[in-house]
Amino acid sequence: xxxxxSTAMVIAISLGFVSLFSFSTFTxxxxxxxxxxxxxxxxxxxxxxxQHPNFAxxxxxxAKGLVYVLVCVAAALVVAPIEFATAGGAIGPPTPMxxxxxxxxxxxxFWLAIMWGGxxxxxxxxxxxxxxxxxxxxxxxxxxxLFRIFFNYDFMRGAPVYVASLDPHGLFNAWDALVFYLSVxxxxxxxxxxxxxxxxxxxxxxxQPVLGIVWxxxxxxxxxxxxxxxxxxxxxxxxxxNVRVPVPFIFGTIxxxxxxxxxxxxxxxxxxxxxLNTAASAAIGTLLALAYHxxxxxxxxxLKPGPPSYDYEIWLSSALLxxxxxxxxxxxxxxxxxxxxxxxx
Numbered sequence: 001x002x003x004x005x006s007t008a009m010v011i012a013i014s015l016g017f018v019s020l021f022s023f024s025t026f027t028x029x030x031x032x033x034x035x036x037x038x039x040x041x042x043x044x045x046x047x048x049x050x051q052h053p054n055f056a057x058x059x060x061x062x063a064k065g066l067v068y069v070l071v072c073v074a075a076a077l078v079v080a081p082i083e084f085a086t087a088g089g090a091i092g093p094p095t096p097m098x099x100x101x102x103x104x105x106x107x108x109x110f111w112l113a114i115m116w117g118g119x120x121x122x123x124x125x126x127x128x129x130x131x132x133x134x135x136x137x138x139x140x141x142x143x144x145x146l147f148r149i150f151f152n153y154d155f156m157r158g159a160p161v162y163v164a165s166l167d168p169h170g171l172f173n174a175w176d177a178l179v180f181y182l183s184v185x186x187x188x189x190x191x192x193x194x195x196x197x198x199x200x201x202x203x204x205x206x207x208q209p210v211l212g213i214v215w216x217x218x219x220x221x222x223x224x225x226x227x228x229x230x231x232x233x234x235x236x237x238x239x240x241x242n243v244r245v246p247v248p249f250i251f252g253t254i255x256x257x258x259x260x261x262x263x264x265x266x267x268x269x270x271x272x273x274x275x276l277n278t279a280a281s282a283a284i285g286t287l288l289a290l291a292y293h294x295x296x297x298x299x300x301x302x303l304k305p306g307p308p309s310y311d312y313e314i315w316l317s318s319a320l321l322x323x324x325x326x327x328x329x330x331x332x333x334x335x336x337x338x339x340x341x342x343x344x345x
Contacts, residue, residue: 002337002340002341003255003259003260003261003263003337004259004260005340006259006331006332006337006340006341007255007259007260007328009331010259010324010327010328010331011288011324013327014319014323014324014327015292015295015299015319015324017323017327018299018300018319018323019298019299019300022300023300023301023303023311023315024093026300026315026318027311027314027315027318028093028094029092029093029094031099031318031322031323032080032084032094032098032099032102033076033080034076034322034323034326035099035102035103035105035106035322036075036076036079036080036083036102037072037073037075037076037326038072038106038109038325038326039075039079039105039106039109039136039139039140040071040072040075040076040079040136041072041326041329041330042106042109042110042113042114043109043113043132043133043135043136044068044071044072044132044333044334045068045329045333045334046113046114046118047113047118047122047128047131047132047135048128048129048132050064050068050333050334051128052128052129052132053129056068056071061335061336061338061339062335062338062339064334064335065330065331065334065335065336065338068330068334069330069334072326075136079140083098083101083102083105083140084098086144087101087102087144087147087166088166089163089165089166091163091166095161095163095166096153096156096161096162096174097151097153097163097166097167097168097174098166100147100151100174100178101143101144101147101151103178104143104146104147104178104181105139105140105143107181107182107184107185108139108142108143108146109136109139109143110185110188111185111188111216112135112138112139112142113135113139114188114192115188115211115212115215115216115219116208116209116211116212116216117208117211117212118131118132118135119208119209119212120208120209121134121135121138122135123208147168147170148168148170149168149170149171150168150170150171150172150177151168151170151172151174151177151178152167152168152169152170152171152172152173152174152177153166153167153168153169153174154167154169155173155174155175156174159308173238175238175239176231176238178242179227179231179238179239179241179242179246180223180224180227182242182246182247182250183223183224183226183227183230183245183246184219184220184223184224185219185223185246185250186223186226186245186246186249186250187218187219187222187223187226188215188219189249189250189253189281190222190249190253190274190278191215191218191219192253192257193253193256193257193274193277193278193281194270194271194273194274194277194278195262195270195273195274196215197270197271197274198270198271199211199214199215200270226245226246227241230245237306237307239307239310239313240305240306240313242313242317243289243313243316243317244286244289247285247289247316247317247320247321248282248285248286248288248289248320249281249282249285250285250321250325251285251288251289251320251321251324251325252280252281252282252283252284252285252286252288253277253281253285254325254328254329254332255281255284255285255288255328256277256280256281256284257277257281258328258329258332258333259328259331259332259337261332262277264276264277264280265277265280288320289316289320292316292319292320293316296312296315296316296319299319300315303315
């Protein structure tokens, strides 16, 4: 019940926030800045466990939550201009190249912070604050390298938003590359629903870097299969597939596992617990995506779906994962669901 009430509150705040901006401003500068917040948010909640720096970890709510939110905003104030000058070529408003590069920086941070547990930085660097910051920097550097290798924007040639100097001319269509990234990281969220079963059956797998290697390979295999089934076999438009499968599922998992703290099926054992968590994440994410779809005209106005601009799909993914997602994590991990849930003495 705490999770449901908290989720409803955060969604209301998120949609109210989105309604303050026009479509172009929201999907441009606003979404870009919020995306720059999320990697630091992952480090603070996962790598630091909201316990570091020590002065912040020892605070009471709501001061503790506010401090960590400010830490993430401060990080974004540093990162956003750097990304804008490099991946964005200092061209405003943010270009599709800059926005996609920033989106996949979030995915790379998930990969290194969760699937690899921050290894080897958290092992080699004794100071957890320094280790987390080094991890963050490495995530951005690695992300930019991979972005230059894999993303190609030739399909945008002739469009007003195309900037030839920013096109990495990588191996794959940029939309395909982005949605493939999201399909792979979706498998990470499936694993979280299963509480890392069946890896937990084998203690040797639960140590880094073995877990990172095995989990990454499994995510690539299953995520690639999911992507192929939807886009290749069923022939779905890649952007439509994105807002119907990985985006709602990731969003639903945050509700089930973070906001509800895995309490829906808490008394059950794996793997049945994971199956039900996964089904609930898919159902809740899909229903909430439908709710956003119905509310979009009132919040932002009429949005055109489909190619070439994909206005509706970009708005939906930005509203779900660019705004509501970080706001949910703020409340669940930084504020620990305060004031609805009080900390134990």
